[in-house]
Amino acid sequence: MARTAFSWTEVFERTGRSLRGSEIREMLSVTERPGVISFGGGLPAPELFPIAGLRAAFDAVLREDGAGALQYGPTTGHRPLRELIAQRLGRRGIECSPDDVLITTGSQQALDLLGRVLAAPHSPVLVESPGYVGALQAFRAFELEPVGLPMDADGLIVDGVARWLDGRRSLGAPPPAFLYTVATYQNPSGVTLSPDRRLELLDCATAFGVPVIEDDPYSELRYDGPPTPSLRALPGGEDVIYLGTFSKVLAPGLRLGWVVAPRPVIDRLVIAKQGADLHTDGLAQRGALRFCLDNDLDAHVIRLREVYRERRDAMLDALRECLPDGTTWTEPAGGMFTWVTLPAGLDSRDVLKRALANDVAFVPGTAFHVNGGGERSLRLNFTNSTPERIWEGIGRLARSL
Numbered sequence: 001m002a003r004t005a006f007s008w009t010e011v012f013e014r015t016g017r018s019l020r021g022s023e024i025r026e027m028l029s030v031t032e033r034p035g036v037i038s039f040g041g042g043l044p045a046p047e048l049f050p051i052a053g054l055r056a057a058f059d060a061v062l063r064e065d066g067a068g069a070l071q072y073g074p075t076t077g078h079r080p081l082r083e084l085i086a087q088r089l090g091r092r093g094i095e096c097s098p099d100d101v102l103i104t105t106g107s108q109q110a111l112d113l114l115g116r117v118l119a120a121p122h123s124p125v126l127v128e129s130p131g132y133v134g135a136l137q138a139f140r141a142f143e144l145e146p147v148g149l150p151m152d153a154d155g156l157i158v159d160g161v162a163r164w165l166d167g168r169r170s171l172g173a174p175p176p177a178f179l180y181t182v183a184t185y186q187n188p189s190g191v192t193l194s195p196d197r198r199l200e201l202l203d204c205a206t207a208f209g210v211p212v213i214e215d216d217p218y219s220e221l222r223y224d225g226p227p228t229p230s231l232r233a234l235p236g237g238e239d240v241i242y243l244g245t246f247s248k249v250l251a252p253g254l255r256l257g258w259v260v261a262p263r264p265v266i267d268r269l270v271i272a273k274q275g276a277d278l279h280t281d282g283l284a285q286r287g288a289l290r291f292c293l294d295n296d297l298d299a300h301v302i303r304l305r306e307v308y309r310e311r312r313d314a315m316l317d318a319l320r321e322c323l324p325d326g327t328t329w330t331e332p333a334g335g336m337f338t339w340v341t342l343p344a345g346l347d348s349r350d351v352l353k354r355a356l357a358n359d360v361a362f363v364p365g366t367a368f369h370v371n372g373g374g375e376r377s378l379r380l381n382f383t384n385s386t387p388e389r390i391w392e393g394i395g396r397l398a399r400s401l
């Protein structure tokens with residue numbers, strides 16, 4: 001190791017901040033070993049990236065508008081892309097104008113910016129339990145205190161949210177800074193908040209004055225059943241802060257996401273974003289836009305759905321066939337994950353050690369809980385492996401139990 005003049009540990013201790021790494025990212029580095037079947041990351045299928053179309057789109061942008069693409073641009077994002085996003089969202093009942101849309105460097109950046117602008121340090125923020133690890137990481141970086149709220153097969157238990165808020169109010173405490181939800185095909189559980197509970201959640205948030213952040217990367221990846229309307233599209237949802245992304249329908253490496261929010265929120269986010277990165281990559285914004293203009297993104301999404309539906313079915317069939325009695329799992333109607341609960345007495349962290357020895361990986365449930373729990377659970381991704389690899393991997397997982 002190179003010599004270093006400082007004690008960096010002391011430097012970091014002086015900040016008074018803790019920064020916890022993500023168990024998922026650490027584990028992904030182990031799973032790069034050849035031969036490992038990983039159900040760990042939340043990765044799309046790379047063989048479905050529309051590389052030729054994107055290459056043609058980026059070529060056209062550089063040929064026809066190279067100077068625009070390579071120059072500094074507005075923090076809010078490339079206006080024609082904001083128009084396209086507003087128009088696409090309108091088709092799903094999310095009424096917004098391009099001025100209500102802020103382009104972000106992935107929706108992950110939106111989580112980071114929202115943590116900065118909506119909450120004072122040490123504020124409680126309400127999250128789902130289990131919840132998306134990247135959001136927990138973003139919120140914790142600002143010393144926010146995530147409070148995990150239980151879920152069932154219909155998503156967040158809204159009665160429980162109301163009781164929690166009521167208890168806090170009766171103590172005279174201010175409401176939490178916001179409530180964060182992945183209401184549709186949730187990461188990590190795969191469950192979807194039911195239509196009735198969506199309305200109840202909006203009522204509850206309004207009654208207690210709690211802003212709602214709806215993170216929606218997966219709703220276009222729907223395999224069964226009718227589409228569930230976004231919280232933002234429902235009556236009373238006008239103040240919901242809605243996050244979307246091209247990561248799951250096009251390619252995550254583009255790092256393109258967006259926020260739809262009331263204007264005062266957008267204004268604050270723009271100021272925070274100026275400090276973070278000035279603006280999102282202008283070439284990527286124009287390349288993605290050009291791709292959408294010259295190709296049929298909807299047809300591409302239909303293809304993703306076909307392939308991912310087959311993979312989801314393979315995973316559910318393999319779980320039924322291979323896992324021992326007493327194991328349960330969710331049957332997601334969309335998205336990328338299923339959530340497995342092991343028989344009593346098993347701890348998924350111990351199982352992971354044996355699974356890695358058998359060349360199969362997953363993420364233990366503890367990673368997704370803020371207040372402890374999840375020892376018997378694990379998350380499996382089904383989009384990044386072929387049906388054959390899924391069967392092989394679930395067989396190895398079964399042997400690790």
Ligand SMILES: Cc1ncc(COP(=O)(O)O)c(C=O)c1O
Nearest residue numbers: 042106107108132187245247257
């Ligand atoms: C719920 C959720 N939000 C946000 C993200 C980050 O997405 P992006 O690539 O747009 O930053 C992910 C990625 O897996 C996710 O699952």
